[in-house]
Amino acid sequence: MIRITFPDGSVREYEAGVTGFQIAESISPALARSVVSCGVNGETVELNRPIEADARIALYKFDDEQGKHTFWHTSAHLLAEALQELYPGIQFGFGPAVENGFFYDVLLPNGEMIKEGDFKKIEDKMIELARKNEVVVRQEISKADCLAQFGAAGQTYKCEHIEQDLADGSITTYTQGNFTDLCKGPHLVSTGDIKAIKLTAIAGAFWRGDATKDQMQRLYGISFPKKKMLDEYLLMLEEAKKRDHRKIGKEMELFMFSERVGKGLPIWLPKGTDLRIRLQDMLRKIQKTFGYQEVITPHIGSKNLYVTSGHYAHYGKDSFQPIHTPEEDEEYMLKPMNCPHHCEVFAWKPRSYKDLPFRCAEFGTVYRYEKSGELHGFTRVRSFTQDDAHIFCRQDQVKDEFLRVLSIIQTVFTIFGFGEDQVEFQISLRDPEDKEKYIGSDEVWASAEQAIIDACKEKGIKARCELGEAAFYGPKLDCMVKDAIGRRWQLGTIQVDYNLPERFNLEYTAEDNSKRRPVMIHRAPFGSLERFTAVLIEHTAGHFPLWLAPEQVAILPISEKYNSYALEVANYFDTVGVRATVDNRNEKIGRKIRDNELKRVPYMVIVGEKEAAEGTVAMRQQGGGDQAVMPKEAFAERILGEVAEMLKATNLKPEN
Template identity: 40%
Template sequence: MIKITLKDGSIKEYQSSLSIYDIAKDISEGLARVACAGLVNGEVKDLRHVIAEDSELSILTFDDEEGKKAFRHTASHILAQAVKRLYPSTKLAIGPAIDEGFYYDFDKEGSFSYEDLEKLESEMKKIVKEELPLERFELPRNEAIKLMEERNEDYKVELINDLPEEEIISFYKMGEFVDLCAGPHLMNTKFVKAFKLTHTAGAYWRGSEKNKMLSRIYGTAYNKKADLEAHLERLEEAKKRDHNRLGRELGLFTTSEAIGQGLPLLTGKGSKVMQILQRFVEDEEEKRGYIITKTPFMAKSDLYKISGHWSHYKDGMFVLGDEEKDDEVFALRPMTCPFQFAIYNADQHSYRELPIRYSETSTLFRNEASGEMHGLIRVRQFTLADGHIICTPDQVEEEFKKAVDLIKFMMKSLGIHNDISYRFSKWDPNNREKYIGDEAAWESSQAKMKVILDDLGINYKEAEGEAAFYGPKLDVQFTNVHGKEDTIITVQLDFALAERFNMYYIDKDGEKKLPYIIHRSSIGCYERTLAMLIEKYAGALPTWIAPVQAKILPISEKYHDYCQSVAETLKAKGIRVEVDYRAEKIGYKIRQGRMEKIPYLLIIGEKEAENNQVAVRSRKNGDEGALPLDSFIERVQKEVKDLVTE
């Protein structure tokens, strides 16, 4: 007898081995119809997987994350089959399920057009109606290679050759279509009825610029049509909020092919927002006891060898020089920590001086792949609100909590405190080469950090393998309008680098002691924060952050002198203002101002000029009528002082 323990704790007994699908069918026909995969003893398995011994089993449906992946992975195969039917000479690359959908990469002569996507959707619907079963089979390596060579699938042959010797090589067959795949998949194409191909893009084979550029088709799939329609509505909203489009339309940043990918150019308006945020952060950090530093943009490789970045992060750095030819090799800095450690080591320190909190608005450089670049979110040069706290072991908990409190203050000030989540990023003991330090130090630091996080009452999830190479960290996560989760801020507990850099303090007993180091940011990368704010507010930045807070619109040239006087008064009161002197109709100027998402439009006509007033049109309330100029100034100043984000 085989005992199967189900998710609810109940036990099913069977005389012989059964597939996951057959067990689901035995439980209920309804469950079998919605089953997407199975979780067997904690491992995701295909519905065709046969269970031959006592096991714990959960039937995964579309409501489960891994069930969604199996469902959407099947949709990607249906797409690939449609492509092969309509464009037979196309070669297949890879087609995984991803967050919110799936994609498939193809080697096709010419790119896919919007009309091609429509044709492919129609062909996919035919495949679904054909109700093709997905049949899994395995082949020895030489037979697998032969099959793919006969089908002229060069990329699949390369993938097979790269598989470990002991790897099981499996395929899935749907009618005439066969694809190299580990699965899992649904039992039949008939279940994939609600899908949409959303867009195309270029993608290098295996993500390397050295390889051929392939054509990628993105899509999504749901088990209910209503859910698909809701998702497509979200996509439309995301397009409206996409910072890469909106930021350019609002004149906040631009790019130049001559300068390169991942190197955005901030315009006057974009730079003003960055300046506002930077001053706000630096002033707040100073209030909280931070010492501001300014360190070089580059250093000799010697510095990065001490820190461990040279051996663990060199591929992500811009290296200047050749180690085999040059006496000195430099690299642009991807981080600030070793530079601030050098400042600490310039003097001897007593325990009475600790904690020492260093902060810096740091320009950093990371050699990201071209295919990873995206607007202001993923760039090669960026500005970080960086900082390091050097403290005694008994100060770690309090200082870590203070760092988190500063982050919470910043997120609340930006109005995104309800849009973030927390991740406790731990090391992976099975991947020792990725980290420095011994196992005992890692386990001790992680235990200490867990106590701190639990004491803070933070609702966090744990992620093994996401730690920095020198210590565990708390990641602040933000999900952008496209549904992708990004890390925007980190707080890291470092037990290793103080010893590497020979950093000490003199303790109360007169002995040299190693300090703990907390690496932290307060607002994260300014470029990414700007992107996040554009998307959060759909370009309508809160008044205190907006590069232009008010725009003066004279009804005619007769009121230009008064408009200039109002502008000078507002500027003297610290309000950022522009005047639209163009000889255009007032209705056109108002529409233009609204498109620019300026918080306040001030209409100036005869009545306003005579009574020292401004006719206010606010972004929030529309036409508010005439107000005394002093009253308007007080209103804006209060919004700025109170950091109003609504």
């Protein structure tokens, strides 16, 4: 008998060789019908994979992230199987599951191209194959046999992948029907669970992401176990189009991109800059109460700095390449990370145990090279500003400091209306089987990982653990939020790091006059200002909280005769702390109202002859809400009162 431990800590005994499906069936037939894969000692595997020894197990449904990954992984193979039948001679590249569905890179023979008009017949073929409920068969295979098999099938790209990337003794294939693919898994037991499919897009993709290699077609899709779920997803997509931060950002004049400046290099326009400054000021006020000191570091650094930190070895290919200065024979890099600079801030003078914790914060702009095809508005850029901070503390201070950072992150989420049911936490751990990916000793990693787990328990946070998702220098807690239409976004992160202090030879003088290494905690509640702003735009559809909105009030004179009174009102609002602009264009009032609605200005006030004579304004709320005529002073008090009430709820002081 073997002992199976479940996520809640309960233990059951089973015969050796039991499968995940059999375990689910022993709990309840309903559970067995809904599970799609299982986790065995942290590895997601098929439900029919035998378990031969004591193990920790988790059963995943489609609703779980691991379940979706399994479902969509098999759907990618189903797509390839359908394409193989429809387009004889097709060449296959890679076809993984991704965050929202799956894709497959393919190349049709004779210069043929798949078009959006072909989607329906491909979807129909996929459904036809799925209804056959084909069993998915996993096989371990030697490198020689694998090359022979895919060579005989004429799969050039697969053979290149086998030769260059795969080691003998580590290769597995998965077969369903007449289609076989190289794959590590996991997969569904059979294809019959796939009930609803939608191909969503097609794009160009270079083989291996290398612009010097063949250009293939990347076909994207998504699938579900129920048609109702697909219908709901398609409705969400329509809503997402309306909320697209690129569209709203342009309408609200928040940011722009310029091909002359360079791809993926965002420019914050005046209104966006105003919003960004308010975000920074909000976090500054919170950080100040927690004892942070702000610094500013250069946008470039010596290559040796990032060699010392390990970033060059691990992220060098994703960074802009070094700039060589021939006269001085030096190499510099655009800053890909702030943490090495902050290590130097700590090291610039002797530190005592009495100085710790030392909390160093910076709104630091960093630069990372992203392929042009992966750039996406504010969410994927080459230049972005992190709300970065690094805490240097003693070992006995780690848990308390971690808890303080959690308090900051939870405060930020509360301010922007992300409730407990919308926030998820993931503890990202090292994969013990892939030690080359990380730096530092086993003891250091064990200590850092346990510190995060203990802090989450003390805070009452239910966090799932994910192997292999840690940063190369330490484990981390990643914070995900669900927006107003249910999409998940990763925002804040906290990382515990014993390794960079070692690499930079950082030390402090302990109470007994010995030299000790500090522990370093990395944290960024927003993640980056660009990504957070994009998420905030799409979460609110551009209707920002009144305290944050770049323009709180648009003043609309009915005609040019009342421009001077409109300016008088604007000046008064400015003196009392209400942000207002005057729309003095020579347009009809209806056009002005429509345009300012599009800009999501929270309030509009209309002024004409009666208002100018009486010192009043005709208030109109965004979206056609409250309308009233009142003295300008009363309206200003209303705005300031609303802002004060919002900020009171977040423990912030009302400031203009």
